[in-house]
Amino acid sequence: MKLMTFDIGGTEIKYALMDDNYNIYQKGFVPTPHDTFEHFSDEIYRIYEKYAEETEGIAMSLPGIIDVDNGVVLGSGALRYNWGRPVGPQLSEKCGCPVVLENDGKAAAQAELTAGSLQGCTNAAVFIIGTGVGGGIIVNKEVIRGIHSKAGEFSFINADPNMFDNFDGFVGNACSTTGLLNMYKRIKGTDETIDGREFFRRLPHDEAADKALDILAGNIAKQIYNLFWLLDVEKVAIGGGISRQPAVTERINARFMELYTIHPLPKIIENMNVEIVPAAFSNDANLIGALISYMKKRH
DSSP, rough: EEEEEEEEOEEEEEEEEEEEEEEEEEEEEEEOOOOOOHHHHHHHHHHTTTTTOOSSSEEEESEEEEEEEEEEEESSSSOOOTTBBBBHHHHHHHHTTEEEEEHHHHHHHHHHHHTTTTTTOSSSEEEEESSSEEEEETTTTTEEEOOTTTTTTTGSSSSSSGTSOOOBHHHHHHHHHHHHHHHHHHTTTTTOOOOOOHHHGGGGGGGHHHHHHHHHHHHHHHHHHHHHHOOSSSSSESEEEEGGHHHHHHHHHHHHHHHHHHOOSSSSSOOEEEEEEEEETTTTHHHHHHHHHHHHHOO
């Protein structure tokens, strides 16, 4: 069986022709349309039709709160033209094939649980650091969605009770690449805009970069600490582009253990063995996860 898989991001649409063993036969990317759903659906059809005779259907990861059963994007996510829209049924009608949607964070969690760094875990989580923060929560060896399909939407967790009316006080900013780069600018006292690649190039010899990374790592460590006490997670996989930098997971691990050491309560558990590891899949995680979600729903 082969499927056309799509990973819809705010900047680009990644696509791949894959089989059910996660082998990739063709892949590419195009810019994501930001104007209308019609432009978006035309772009999906243009890509799909080249491979239509080889495929059973379309598996798609995209941002937003997704009603997987009905293929509806309920809201949130970068592409506002999808909000409240039955994207799955409309693409299915246009392309003439089954279409299964999956939230991007939950797709990454499916990929890591099934074939990546979270294999064999009972309770675990994926924390995706990007423009915002995506995620997926695994309980009893299943990616959970919640009654309103919002489980794992880490971006909307409050990180500072004194800033509840300001997005700077939420995980989506405090724990994201966007937040890291903004923090660097504030510490550095500059209006210079740099990207993540340039930030990590400067890191070894720039005190402001080192301090900004330490703040980001501390913010993420606090959220993992909360996850431990809420869900007794055994492992957390850190994904997103910056997760490929070893300094990121190393610093998060260090800040996590500092939190445990300074906690004022008596040590209930002598060894809090929460593994914090880089996600196994980077650019292909959402493609693999979307394929897995398709197979779970259609087979």
